[in-house]
Amino acid sequence: MARRVNASPQPSNLDARKATILEAVVVEHIDTAQPVGSSSVAANADLVVSPATVRTEMVVLEREGYLAQPHTSAGRVPTDKGYRYFVDHLEAGVLGPAQQRQIKEFFAHVRGEVEDVLEQTATLLSRLTSYTSVVVGSGHSRATILSVQLVNLDAHHHLLVAVYSDGTVTKNSVLVGFDATPFDVSEASRQLNALLIGTTLESKVQVPSRTDTVAKLVREGVSLLHAEMPTMEGEQVYIGGSSRVAEVFEGVETVRQVLSILEQELLVVSLVEDILEKGVAVAIGSEHGFEPLSSCAVIVAPVSLEGETIGAVGLLGPTRMKYREVMAAAEAVSKHLTTHFGGEPEHA
Amino acid sequence: MARRVNASPQPSNLDARKATILEAVVVEHIDTAQPVGSSSVAANADLVVSPATVRTEMVVLEREGYLAQPHTSAGRVPTDKGYRYFVDHLEAGVLGPAQQRQIKEFFAHVRGEVEDVLEQTATLLSRLTSYTSVVVGSGHSRATILSVQLVNLDAHHHLLVAVYSDGTVTKNSVLVGFDATPFDVSEASRQLNALLIGTTLESKVQVPSRTDTVAKLVREGVSLLHAEMPTMEGEQVYIGGSSRVAEVFEGVETVRQVLSILEQELLVVSLVEDILEKGVAVAIGSEHGFEPLSSCAVIVAPVSLEGETIGAVGLLGPTRMKYREVMAAAEAVSKHLTTHFGGEPEHA
DNA sequence: GTTAGCACTCGATTTTACCGAGTGCTAACG
DNA sequence: CGTTAGCACTCGGTAAAATCGAGTGCTAAC
Structure with missing residues (x-):
């Protein structure tokens, strides 16, 4: 349930050209991890303006808080707000055929207890996306x-x-x-x-x-x-691909902090639940209240059974993560999980 | 059950002075993470020789494989063999009073299922030592x-x-x-x-x-x-302080590799069991067969019940880890665990 | 056997120079 | 008026050069 707004909502007033420029910056920066300059944006096919024009627009985008400049003579980098705009205006991504196959294959073959399935799902998600994954299974307060x-x-x-x-x-x-x-x-x-x-x-x-x-x-x-009951007990947390943290974040300190958060299952559960509660599928940077995760983006998709949310799958990466692909993967896996637990009685 | 030899065994023929020098190098390098030069070794109180003498001795130690030189004009660094000698000749360390208290406190208050105790023990060990810990509980093949x-x-x-x-x-x-x-x-x-x-x-x-x-x-x-039965199932693995990996190893790549190993529970179990089987308490560098862990040392202590080994606690760090303290901690915790499960019926 | 003395090595650090990507501004253009 | 070419300017990154100094190996004297 991503909050996806295709018509322009209240404050996100960006004319078409600004939007295109912002998008171009985000896309390129996600790809290269480098600040993006006006000329490479202007080279964008959908844009028939000169770098100079792009520059004037970027000044505005910066003033409005969508972009930032690491230092005076560098290109622009998206801010959290910039990523937010990008994500909100993202049309649903489609999974590559290879990945679709992987998911199909996985769910065709998983056997065993719910716990095992969830744990393996975590691994699947991580392999699918190259990010660290989190799978949360709710407690059984509702089960008889x-x-x-x-x-x-x-x-x-x-x-x-x-x-x-x-x-x-x-x-x-x-x-x-x-x-x-x-x-x-x-x-x-x-x-x-x-x-x-x-x-x-x-x-x-x-x-x-x-x-x-x-x-x-x-x-x-x-x-x-x-x-x-009242404690979180019964909540199960499975983390997949924690080693990805080391390859996806730069700076030992960040890596340490993220790992340290992931160690605390209660924290992870409440993080995921917070995001779900807000009805958001992705929390960028400081949007979730967690200081130490301010350089992260978290994508969450619920797993439900008969309308009830019985769990969630999540992915954690840097703010410059590949939103489209990852959101598609999360959604696909959560859907499969839902039918897996719903279609067959409880588990396979 | 560390293999500790105080009288000199077969090939470890180092005269007293060489032994002192080797020890000094190891100790200082563990402390500083820097190559150790002849002069700082000579400054060692137990040694009343000049740097020049130390140097000639170090040449021999290097030829024999106990020391290595990162480059020509640098100090010496212990090799795996050097660490091995050091560890083998280490007299039992004593835990600091603060740590002893921590352990006592912990075991006085832990409640709950075996699984919970083991998991929390992993956290304890990691906090105690600042390294990543591994706690393995054996399967129940012997239980009725x-x-x-x-x-x-x-x-x-x-x-x-x-x-x-x-x-x-x-x-x-x-x-x-x-x-x-x-x-x-x-x-x-x-x-x-x-x-x-x-x-x-x-x-x-x-x-x-x-x-x-x-x-x-x-x-x-x-x-x-x-x-x-035949599968490893029933083996439980708990890992404590995985974020320590990021602070204790240098180089993102090493961190990634170690984390990636820790993710594979089966690997961890067999690693720990291998080391225990060989009757060794510590495996240094390439001593355990695991290529990707060649820059690690693993310290393992068994937890037994009525003579049977029912589990193990382990600690994983760089080869330049604080062996004495860590071995003491591992031994203390494993003893406490043993009596915890032995003294009281099964668990508390 | 030990040690002072010394020339030498070589990584690490600092300095300097320089390049160039990218900017902001201004003036011209349609 | 929006757009754009032109241009001076900024400033981080990289590379080359210079320097430093910890540490070595060797030799000769003690």
Whole structure:
């Protein structure tokens, strides 16, 4: 769901020629990573003006904040605002046939648990785009519980295993300060099942208020499961091609910072969710609030199931990334993921 | 279990003075990252010789392969062999009090599943040492099965959830081409339990040869579980502080290569296991066979439970890493992990 | 065997010069 | 009036030259 405006919106008032010039600068700078001069812009086929004219226009574009000059006698470089304009006016890109094939091939062959599919998807996306990818799977707050089981490990130590309708499984250690017989455990297990099957983690359940061993176990179990809810737990984050960070960003310090962000899964999740919430598909530079990522652009596409957003795929690169291709890739993969999880029951 | 030889072994014949010089070079180069000259070595307190003498000795050390000269008029730099000698003759380091406290604190407070503990341990190690850490948890080939459960997801789609005595839980999708009633599923679940509880993945079990629905489900389940065995699956890899790679190695290309290795979990596991198998605690430069890691040193310490190696902690840095501190940290953490999993039943 | 003395090497740093891409301005042009 | 050719000017990047100095190897004396 990229915010793509083809008619001109409120403040983005650029006449056709300025727009063309801006676009040319962006395209060339993305390609060469160098400041772009007036003459190479003027060489652009769609433009039949002299460099001098381009220059006067560029002065305006600079004053309006779309372009910047690294130093007096250099060409122009797009600002975040410039990239934003470019992206907003980008007509949908088409994937190369090779990439389309790669995606098709991938989804035709992936097997296994959701987690595995998501992890491999991250790798796919990274290979597809040459950027670092992020795949987020939402928690199962909406999924219903299919089965709960309490397994005895040793005297005071049990394991609570829950299976959800979305195919995920969780486990929690149950550590209690009292002895429980195998019978107690299996009885508690039975009661937990009776109590929880069919509920979601959001539903309220009535726990027994008795004080016997079994009741205590049941209470402990229920509270453990529900305790998991408010935290981000259940969110899964998979990162693909983190080594790309090193080739795509220049400057060790930037690389370090980006890597360091990627290490913090919670941060990544909230970043992706923020962007999705704003209804934007791409956040450029400082648009997302993350200082250390101010030289990055993040492209996000949601993965949904029956209208619900159940996850997202994202790509992270420098602000001068290949938006068209990457957005196309993100969109294609997210669509495939959606049908993959939607078409077949839960997972393949 | 570092290979530490204090008496001189076979080929490492260095008289006391050469040893001191070599050590001084290593120490200083680790500290400064610069080639070390004869005069700064001679300034070393334990050495009462002139730079000229040091120089003649260094010529020998160079001929024997312990030192190298980046170019004619520069100081000396240790070779892998030089580092090896240094490490082999290193007396056990002691951890700083601050670090000891950090470790104590950590293990006093960690809670949660094995997986969580291992993941957090990776972060701890990285913070402790400023290098990238690797924590490997072995698979559960030796653990006995405590419970197996088949849960129905939809018509042809079930989930096989197994709980092992080491507290791990696995799940496998079971996709069958025939209808199974809820009764079939729970009956199959019951039979799987009867069949598998108490066995390990290495044990052989007799599967029913009947052709009814239940028997088919049972066979499918058993084979799925056992299929998991030969692969590395069940091995868990946690990497801590991957952003350290960017600050610890110089040269974007090296950073990229190392990151790219770390992305491939299977590679990391086999690297760590290789090193452990050789009974070595540290692999320097090209000692481990990995070309792309030839500028790295890897320090590994096993985590064991009742004599069995159940995992390992590792640290990865440049060959000029702070061996003494890092080895001490690795050893301390691995010991703590060992008692953490050993002392308390399985996990805390 | 050790060391002071010394000529020599050679990478790193600094200096200087220079080039040229690109600019802004101005004046002419249609 | 918008457009453009012409031109002086800026300034980062690159290359060549000069310089520095840490460190070496060798030799001769202790």
